[in-house]
Amino acid sequence: xxxxxxxxxxxxxxxGSLRLSCAASGFTFSSYEMNWVRxxxxxxxxxxxxxxxxxSTIYYADSVKGRFTISRDNAKNSLYLQxxxxxxxxxxxxxxxxxxxxxxxxxWGQGTLVTVSS
Amino acid sequence: QSALTQPASxxxxxxxxxxxxxxxxSSDVGSYNLVSWYQQHPGKAPKLMIYExxxxxxxxxxxxxxxxxxxxxxxxISGLQAEDEADYYCCSYAGSSLRMFGGGTKLTVL
Numbered sequence: 001x002x003x004x005x006x007x008x009x010x011x012x013x014x015x016g017s018l019r020l021s022c023a024a025s026g027f028t029f030s031s032y033e034m035n036w037v038r039x040x041x042x043x044x045x046x047x048x049x050x051x052x053x054x055x056s057t058i059y060y061a062d063s064v065k066g067r068f069t070i071s072r073d074n075a076k077n078s079l080y081l082q083x084x085x086x087x088x089x090x091x092x093x094x095x096x097x098x099x100x101x102x103x104x105x106x107x108w109g110q111g112t113l114v115t116v117s118s
Numbered sequence: 119q120s121a122l123t124q125p126a127s128x129x130x131x132x133x134x135x136x137x138x139x140x141x142x143x144s145s146d147v148g149s150y151n152l153v154s155w156y157q158q159h160p161g162k163a164p165k166l167m168i169y170e171x172x173x174x175x176x177x178x179x180x181x182x183x184x185x186x187x188x189x190x191x192x193x194x195i196s197g198l199q200a201e202d203e204a205d206y207y208c209c210s211y212a213g214s215s216l217r218m219f220g221g222g223t224k225l226t227v228l
Contacts, residue, residue, distance in 0.1 A: 044222040104154035104169035
């Protein structure tokens with residue numbers, strides 16, 4: 001059974017940093033591209049970042065470019081999102097999501113809440 | 119990077135059919151047959167319902183169907199059931215592994 005479990009969310013002050021993790025199991029993690037998608041409270045979904053299976057290709061949404069860094073450790077079956085210079089508008093539930101060959105997200109984690117507030 | 123346009127809400131009675139539209143541009147929806155649709159119940163993670171415009175993942179009811187014309191994709195749910203009440207989001211590939219989500223549509227089953 002495919003499982004994605006996010007962790008690392010919490011309350012952080014504006015300008016602060018946080019590192020999210022996503023532990024994958026039930027599939028060959030190193031063979032799949034992965035993404036982070038977020039959802040602000042009461043709002044819609046927003047794609048945040050993409051990383052290729054090897055980690056060699058990375059893309060970001062304009063809203064987080066230069067502040068967030070996606071990475072992965074295939075030996076540990078883990079995906080990460082380093083978030084720096086956090087703003088109030090980054091407050092959201094952050095999901096990790098597995099990519100498919102058809103550019104859709106077939107499995108999602110349960111999400112981890114990040115709250116940026118003083 | 120602007121969100122795709124979806125109606126904020128739609129509603130229908132049990133047994134009826136509804137259609138949710140998703141309008142993008144020639145740079146995303148209009149350029150690729152790579153539109154997907156997600157169902158999200160309150161407090162839950164999204165679930166993939168349609169990919170590549172009109173394909174259903176294993177286990178998704180055939181009451182769900184998708185289509186596309188020009189820059190607009192559509193999700194149709196036939197034979198509405200109470201359990202279909204949820205938020206629905208479209209998503210399109212926009213080149214270079216970038217993705218665009220719609221703003222979401224709240225489906226109410228009357």
